[in-house]
Amino acid sequence: MQSILNLHRGVARDDFSGWPETVGLVKLTEKAVSEWFTSEWICRYGSPKEVTVDGGPEFGKEAQDAVKKAGSRIRVKTPYYPESQGMVERGHKQLKDSLVKMCGENGGKWKKYLPLVTLSDRKSTKRTTGFSPFEIQFGQLPVLPIDIETKTFLAVEWHKISTTEESMEARAKQLEGKEEMRRKAAEKLKKSREDSMKYWDRRMANQLI
Incomplete structure (x- = not known):
């Protein structure tokens, strides 16, 4: 999770295709994260075999229980070593940089541009796979x-x-x-x-x- 202007951008990314799902959250809480994960990922694509999270406070017991309830294994990576999450962390930076450019001096509009930037991410060819x-x-x-x-x-x-x-x-x-x-x-x-x-x-x- 990353924050911009006291609002929060949640990103879930498929480890194979690189497909992202994003959301703007007013409050970065375990409840908000678990509800988003359930409604926007589980209900659309089914249960992933494994979910990797960065170990931030928003991925506490309630959020982890939601993952386990879906039948998925959960792996917690250290938040101080982003390299361990490879494509996910690179994708976070690209999304953030694109939002900054789209918003210009009006950073408050980032949530408006998030769907467009997400679509751009989905259709951009990835170096790791050679496909979008x-x-x-x-x-x-x-x-x-x-x-x-x-x-x-x-x-x-x-x-x-x-x-x-x-x-x-x-x-x-x-x-x-x-x-x-x-x-x-x-x-x-x-x-x-x-x-x-x-x-x-x-x-x-x-x-x-």
Whole structure:
């Protein structure tokens, strides 16, 4: 969790795709965090296998109980060592920097721009996977207003599909592409994490722990 102007921005991020869910909270409490996690993640995507939190006070017993109630394991990382959360912490910084630029001198508008910045994050290609979170999640790029206006290949004209067979064929091709995309993303993510581990091993080799 990070705060801006005494309001708080909550971020949950899928460790594989990088898909973020964000929220602006007036009060950063365990109750607010647990309710948000339940309504915005569990109710949309189901229970994750594991949830990693940064060990801040908002992730106390009530918030952890909500995670355990969902059937998920919980891992608590030290809040003083953000590198241990890799992509999540990098994503936090990118979101915050984007909000600052969007708001300019009027920082009070950050909550207004949060959904737009979140969408931008979802459609931005990640170095670790080679794809955007949206592509990995849905198997295609998001369709934006400009795609509809210019009739790009992203704006599939589903209304022209008249038979069940045509619909099944179109969806099957979409799913086939999604699985291939996920396979490539998993391979690239694995290599990225291996390279990151080698980097930190070299960096910490001469330090006492």
